[in-house]
Amino acid sequence: MKERTHVSSLREKIGSEVTIKGWAHAVRKQGSLAFIMVRDISGIVQIVVTKEAPEALELSKDLHLEDVISVTGTVKEAKQVEAGVEILVTSLEVLTHAAPELPIQVVEKSSSEAEQQARMDWRFIDLRKPERALAFKTWTIMENAFVRYCTEQGYINIHSPKLMGSASESGSEVFEVKYFDRKAYLAQSPQFYKQMAMTAGFEKVFEIGPVFRAEPSFTTRHATEFTGYDIEISFIDSHYDVMAEEERFIVAMMTDVKEKLGEEIKKQLGVEVVVPTMPFPKVTMKEAKEILGQMGVESEKPGDLSPEEERKLCEYIEKEHGHQFVFVTEYPITVRPFYHMRLEEDKTLTKSFDLLFKGVEITTGAQREHRYDILVEQAKDKGMDVPSLQYYLDFFKYGAPPHGGLGMGPSRMLMKLLNLESVRDAMFLYRGVKRISP
Amino acid sequence: MKERTHVSSLREKIGSEVTIKGWAHAVRKQGSLAFIMVRDISGIVQIVVTKEAPEALELSKDLHLEDVISVTGTVKEAKQVEAGVEILVTSLEVLTHAAPELPIQVVEKSSSEAEQQARMDWRFIDLRKPERALAFKTWTIMENAFVRYCTEQGYINIHSPKLMGSASESGSEVFEVKYFDRKAYLAQSPQFYKQMAMTAGFEKVFEIGPVFRAEPSFTTRHATEFTGYDIEISFIDSHYDVMAEEERFIVAMMTDVKEKLGEEIKKQLGVEVVVPTMPFPKVTMKEAKEILGQMGVESEKPGDLSPEEERKLCEYIEKEHGHQFVFVTEYPITVRPFYHMRLEEDKTLTKSFDLLFKGVEITTGAQREHRYDILVEQAKDKGMDVPSLQYYLDFFKYGAPPHGGLGMGPSRMLMKLLNLESVRDAMFLYRGVKRISP
Structure with missing residues (x-):
């Protein structure tokens, strides 16, 4: 050249x-x-x-x-x-030469719903705006830091299949694929396969890849296809080991972003990138509800947080602890999947957590139940169709180590990091119920 | 912990x-x-x-x-x-405790077809063999080097959607998805979207992600889902700029693999990792056919190489030039997609290339046609359904830079690098016409 x-x-x-x-x-x-x-x-x-x-x-x-x-x-x-x-x-x-009439302008800011649809129709012109491209420069730095952290720490990088013979976690919200003379399903998460990697003795794995949710949601936080960052670790003592690991890779990511793009982000978007201190604040779900109760925020659902409660809890933590992140731990089994391990001291609670960042949930994680008999019991308790899960349950029959992990949404993290309006601006091309082009 | x-x-x-x-x-x-x-x-x-x-x-x-x-x-x-x-x-x-009777043994080597099926049924036990896990340790190092190289060189890391409103390149060999009240298709490659990134002014992008091919192939080189490494670069002078870039990232990958795992690979698999020298040997398709003719290898298809021809050509290059890689350039338009740019001096040939490694094709690349009118003509020439391509053709209407890129198959590269029997051993979980579990 x-x-x-x-x-x-x-x-x-x-x-x-x-x-x-x-x-x-x-x-x-x-x-x-x-x-x-x-x-x-x-x-x-x-x-x-x-x-x-x-x-x-x-x-x-x-x-x-x-x-x-x-x-x-x-x-x-x-x-x-x-x-x-x-x-x-x-x-x-x-x-x-470009055609003389552009369908949307590069310089113009859009706000109406019609303009937003036009922006998505002509996404390649929309992305020419320097502040839009900056989101993907930031993504690049963030992801490189994540890959480097995991590689240096001895993780194995896996690419698990997105085509599955049966639905991964639940039958609803799954896309069906015509697979030669039968049906297949798109993976809703790499959950079962990264657990398989644990029973394969891989000990620590990470995966970056698309996840698919046939969910008819129209919020600024949801999409039918998005990128997931996943990790899974063997020989942990509890979900606290998983949270500690997430703190370390988030600090690695934010350090790189601040160093390489901090100034540009400040100039273009007026946002200060803050590298968080470790350990991150942690509250149990019970404590979170107490805090929210004292703040006068109504609890919409016992044992789980509404978007409004997530926002308010983060405001509280930022004010009291000066931190943009907070782990909420020990969700009740009623709102967690069957494979989350339960607390020894209270079997109605799980060894689980979410991570909230600037008002939005960006991660769900847990220690998993690795003991075959207990896992089968928990699947039955949750009313799962056990025979269709047998291939997964089999992973735990022939020597499964204690393990746990998490799944994180980089688009949501980026949306909050850069104060973007919607998760759609933190995706190269958004996919929703009514949006499957270009 | x-x-x-x-x-x-x-x-x-x-x-x-x-x-x-x-x-x-x-x-x-x-x-x-x-x-x-x-x-x-x-x-x-x-x-x-x-x-x-x-x-x-x-x-x-x-x-x-x-x-x-x-x-x-x-x-x-x-x-x-x-x-x-x-x-x-x-x-x-x-x-x-593990169940006393294991369905397959960790220590045993399998060779019969039935044993290979059992290995895939019980992949998590099969992967416990140290030499199997080594393939994924190697993958991890290879991919980290690729991500680092691209990030350091100013590429933007994109994750393009795998759900598309219309089939990406051709209607055949595409999986159909039930998408709410309509149909969607699984991306056969990120080709159109990385070109969109060029017209969005991203200049250099890379993507790592799954690609899907509804191809009824049963060879040791094919799968219905596999991981692709893709790059696309703007403002190139020709496909030679793209090949030069591939040489650099492959050297970065092989250098890391040799340094970090060279000894273990030699000990476990008896394979010497060779960091290739630059530039890699290059022959035009015409020259390749002449060389093969002189070797007495029958040409099965004009302008394209059969697996046997790929093997023989690599043997020749290894013998004559001491190199495990060879670029074959200037494929005729008959065997290339409509969007490959044609040679100025001979409009029946394309500015394209494949990269062969130890007897197997691991990459296809080209300069793309970025001039709208010519692109439309080429689509018509190839008998494409132009109206269904309009959303793609539109990318080139409003200012498209000259650009080119490539798609590489890391599983194939790993298979040859480690002398594995089949691409199935270079995939965490293989997907084929008759294999969609676990």
């Missing part, structure tokens, strides 16, 4: 001739001058075309917004503009 | 008391002594139980193969055994 300079590096090249490539973000013609804002993935810079470059000036007459161009010229200091530099053009090449 | 030592660290602890946890890999009772081989994810060690530890000796009488145990004792040098150490037990705890 020919030498090409990114906009973000121009300050280091004052006085030099460079070639930049990108999109015509704004075009202004003024007599025998043209001012073009050129946008690449790293930033936006103004280029100035004068009659010293007659061919370039001629070309800029027909330039449209969002044309893809290659520009060669000299970098000049320009204290009056935000970038601090501009380029005096010697030559200009139009790589690809 | 209580202090626990992995078997691989025991040599550093000679003379100390340690606790190890793992599976009873072999049990031998001899008078008032018991010898137990304990296996964890890092290795296997012999523990010796004598009458000095009467409770442990009593427990070991009832010990079964694959029971999960925790053992405390003193590490002693033992030159006669491979591990170089053994543990003299002071206490033993059975964490979980």
Whole structure:
């Protein structure tokens, strides 16, 4: 590839001739001058075309917004503009013309429902907004930190199948697939398979992959397909070991994000990235309900938190402990799946937790029941169809270690980290009940 | 978690008391002594139980193969055994009993078709074999290197949806999903979406995720669901820029694998990991056919390579150039999809390539056609249903940069790297026409 300079590096090249490539973000013609804002993935810079470059000036007459161009010229200091530099053009090449009428504008902010639908219809134009791309730069840094942390700590990276012969956890909310002459189902989580990895002796595994929920939800927090980060660990003493591990990888993720993108996030979105201190605050569900009761927040459902209760609890923790995260532990069995291990001292409660971040649940985890007989009993208690679970129950027959793990939603974490309006803005392409394109 | 030592660290602890946890890999009772081989994810060690530890000796009488145990004792040098150490037990705890009859054995090698099916039925026991787990340790190191390389090089990590409103490339070989009151399809590759990321100005993206192929193939190289590594890059001059990038990330992957697991791979599997030199050998399809002709290999299909031709070509390259990789370039349009860019000098050929590794194709890549009008023409030429492609074609209407990319199969790469019999051994759980469980 020919030498090409990114906009973000121009300050280091004052006085030099460079070639930049990108999109015509704004075009202004003024007599025998043209001012073009050129946008690449790293930033936006103004280029100035004068009659010293007659061919370039001629070309800029027909330039449209969002044309893809290659520009060669000299970098000049320009204290009056935000970038601090501009380029005096010697030559200009139009790589690809854009159609003159754009379906949505790159610069415009949208707020109405119709505009939001248009943004999703034309997501590739919407994503050209620098603040939208920033979400995915942040995702990249976050995920790299997670992968590195797990790899360095001796985890095995698995990719479990998304096509399953039977529904993973419950029959409802599962997508059915036509699989040759039979039916298959899309995995609602890698839960059963990462537990299988424990019984395979893999000891610690992580997985990054899509999960599918045929859930008719229309909230800003839900989607029918989203990315999950999952871990599972053997030979734990309790769910506290799993929470400690999550604290460590979240600190690794947030440290990288702050270091590499903290300034850009502050500038673009006005958000301060805070690396949390360890240990994170922890309250039991019982304590959470007491706190919320004292705050006068109505309990909608015993043993579980409504979105409103999650918000209020986080406000309380932030105020009292100065922390953006809080673990809520020991959920009652009534709201937890059959495979969560129960507390020795109170069999109605589970060794489980959720992690809340800035008012939203981003993780569910637990120690799992690894003892075959107890697991079968718990499945029956919950009214599960035990024969259809037999392949899963079999994992625990031939030597299963004590283990636990968690599943985290990076889109929700990113949404809160960057104060985005909706989880849809923290997904490359959102999938919902009524949204399956582009 | 209580202090626990992995078997691989025991040599550093000679003379100390340690606790190890793992599976009873072999049990031998001899008078008032018991010898137990304990296996964890890092290795296997012999523990010796004598009458000095009467409770442990009593427990070991009832010990079964694959029971999960925790053992405390003193590490002693033992030159006669491979591990170089053994543990003299002071206490033993059975964490979980295994059922006495195992459906398959951990130690046994299987070769018959029936045995292979049993291995897949009981994959979690099969994966307990250290050489099987090694494949996934290698995968972990390989993938971490890929993610790190891309992140450091400024790629954006995307997770494109696997649920699509219409089939991604062709209507055949696609799985259909019941999506609320309509139909959806599982993505056969992230191709269209990573191209969308280019038109969104993301410039360089990578994706790791599942791809789905409803292909009734029964070879050792095919599966209905597998993991893909994908990249896409903007502002390239040609497909040579994409190949150069693949060389760099493969070198990064192989360097890490050799450094971290080279010795273990040699010991367990007898395979030498070779870090390839750059640039990799490259031959055009025309040259490849000439070489094969001179070797007396029959051409099954003009412009494409049969598995036999791939093997023979790699043998030739290895002999002549001492290289395990070879790029085959410039495939004719007849065997390439409509969106591959054509060569200026010969419109019947494409700016495309495959990468072969030790006899098997592991990558397909190309420069893509980014010019809307030409792309539409090429789709028509190929007899595609243009209206159903319109959402994709629209990506190229509003300013699309020149770009190209590739899709790589890590399971195939791993299969060849470790000389595994089948791609099934390089997948955590294989999915085929007749295999959708566990």
